[in-house]
Amino acid sequence: MIAPPAVMLSGGASRRMGGTDKALMPLAGEPLLAHVIARIAPQTERLALNTNSADPALGGFGLPMLPDTLPDRPGPLAGILAAMDWAAELGDTHVVTVPGDTPFLPADLIPCLTLRGAGDAPVVAASSGRLHPVAGLWPVASRTALRDAITGGLRKVTDWTDAAGALTCEFPATDPDLFFNVNTPEDLARAERLIGGTR
Numbered sequence: 001m002i003a004p005p006a007v008m009l010s011g012g013a014s015r016r017m018g019g020t021d022k023a024l025m026p027l028a029g030e031p032l033l034a035h036v037i038a039r040i041a042p043q044t045e046r047l048a049l050n051t052n053s054a055d056p057a058l059g060g061f062g063l064p065m066l067p068d069t070l071p072d073r074p075g076p077l078a079g080i081l082a083a084m085d086w087a088a089e090l091g092d093t094h095v096v097t098v099p100g101d102t103p104f105l106p107a108d109l110i111p112c113l114t115l116r117g118a119g120d121a122p123v124v125a126a127s128s129g130r131l132h133p134v135a136g137l138w139p140v141a142s143r144t145a146l147r148d149a150i151t152g153g154l155r156k157v158t159d160w161t162d163a164a165g166a167l168t169c170e171f172p173a174t175d176p177d178l179f180f181n182v183n184t185p186e187d188l189a190r191a192e193r194l195i196g197g198t199r
Contacts, residue, residue, distance in 0.1 A: 005046035007083035010100030028195040035103035043110040050079040084143035099134045101182040112169040113137040122166040132179040133157040
């Protein structure tokens, strides 16, 4: 399977960061999003950003910017839907999504996801007995069903993956955690301490 396109999800309101756009928060001298790009860009030829921000600084990354296609920011499932819609426009059958606040993502994330499955079921990352459902491979054919589910009130990604019979791609436990995500100023400070040992 040729590497599918990938979309970084950064469409939330960043309330735990005081409303500041997390993607642009500085980490080791670069925006947080730059670290995610550095992890994912080598794994795919087509990369986009799901964002509802109007900050012109995001345009500096030179990526397609995909806002949610549903109103009122219904959460990461809306970002996954936006990714599916973009992939459909490209003529792809699958799309990968990753959180836009995870600076230590596996260097083999997309190969693992695509090797695990290319059929009708999603494939989501897992490690240390935990699912990381926003890091997943999604069949574009499910987009109408997902849109209907979100419109009907579905919000939890795991509710969708459970209903869709998602497969998992297991990653080893590491320090730092490959799926460590930055939600708070304290998380950002910890990532700052950790980042030097990963490059």
